[in-house]
Amino acid sequence: MYYLIAMKAIILAGGHATRLWPVTKHRAKPLLPLGEKPIIEYILDDLEGEVDEVIISTNDKFAPDFDEYVEASDFEDVRVVSEDQDNEHDKPGTIGAIINLIESEGLSDDLVIVGGDNYQSFDGADFIEFVKEKDAPANVVYDVESEEMASQFGIVDVDDDRIVGFKEKPDVPPSTLASIAWYFFPEEDLDLFDRYEEHFAETDIPEDQYLDEPGRLIEWAHEEREMYAYSFDGEWFDVGTPQGYLNAVASITDDKIVEGTVKDSEVDDDSIVMEGAEVKNSKVKKSIVFPNAKIIDSEVRNSILDQHAKIKDVNLNDALIGEHTQL
Structure with missing residues (x-):
């Protein structure tokens, strides 16, 4: 050999x-x-x-x-x-x-x-x-x-x-x-x-x-x-x-990773909510929420929210939301 x-x-x-x-x-x-x-x-x-x-x-x-x-x-x-x-x-x-x-x-x-x-x-x-x-x-x-x-x-x-x-x-x-x-x-x-x-x-x-x-x-x-x-x-x-990227995250996470704040919301096991992020009165499915992003009164599926982005009363699917964006 x-x-x-x-x-x-x-x-x-x-x-x-x-x-x-x-x-x-x-x-x-x-x-x-x-x-x-x-x-x-x-x-x-x-x-x-x-x-x-x-x-x-x-x-x-x-x-x-x-x-x-x-x-x-x-x-x-x-x-x-x-x-x-x-x-x-x-x-x-x-x-x-x-x-x-x-x-x-x-x-x-x-x-x-x-x-x-x-x-x-x-x-x-x-x-x-x-x-x-x-x-x-x-x-x-x-x-x-x-x-x-x-x-x-x-x-x-x-x-x-x-x-x-x-x-x-x-x-x-x-x-x-x-x-x-x-x-x-x-x-x-x-x-x-x-x-x-x-x-x-x-x-x-x-x-x-x-x-x-x-x-x-x-x-x-x-x-x-x-x-x-x-x-x-x-x-x-x-x-x-x-x-x-979303499929890879879903593959390696046996359970959802929540380092931010989740209140009165549903976050599935294929999602990541990073440190400082906030999810309130919302549903998050197979998505990645970067630090200090905020999701309020919304539904988010198959999407990525960059840091400091903020969405309210929005229904997102297959979206890429940039840093500091507000919707």
Whole structure:
């Protein structure tokens, strides 16, 4: 069995989470609360003791927030590296960020690369043990179990656990195995990133596509190197969408989390009412109420209320209410 000598992890946290605006307009998505801790902490828990160092790759706008989080945490060997961009227009893209980080930090170790906006129920240590045995590039995949769902994701086709095909949002999926943002690249295969960039630079595909779509890398690289798929049972959520975020919260909360004040109201077990928030004479179902928000004489379902928002005599469903908003 092959054992890795040195391994680093990169958590990709440089996006601006526009699908969750206005809630994430001034807040890094991986630092959003998920149950009783932020999303990124689940990833760090999985990686702790499994890698030599974790690098959080973010942008200038959110770097201070991640620095503050890391300094206040008990995690060791975690550091923050900032991309030179502070808005959505200037971001280098997911793959571009990885390429820049490898070059700027001189990374030459085996790399685990994780998207900072996913929640999944598998143990990261199991994936790392899998790649130790394979000593080859690998991608975590999740069976969405239906062709209709599969058409919404990058879909991996496998022969046993070897990747033999990849299609981005296919009309006719070759399988129901969705590619999710956990990847592994051994040190000797890091050249794939430069070769990938060189290859697509000679095509007519726009740079903002091939440098921002990880699926294209898997689609291209599995024909250049033998690549493997790690499949797991359990749950996976794309926390980058409002419904994905709400579903993830509902999945991990066995009982409602109420840190604020609830009076003459109904709050279901899939909801979170954070410290300082107030809910009076209202019903709250599968929703997240941030600190110091107020809900009065209202019904709120499948919604997110940011801090200091205030609603009264309102019926909300599938809503994102920004900070300090009053309705």
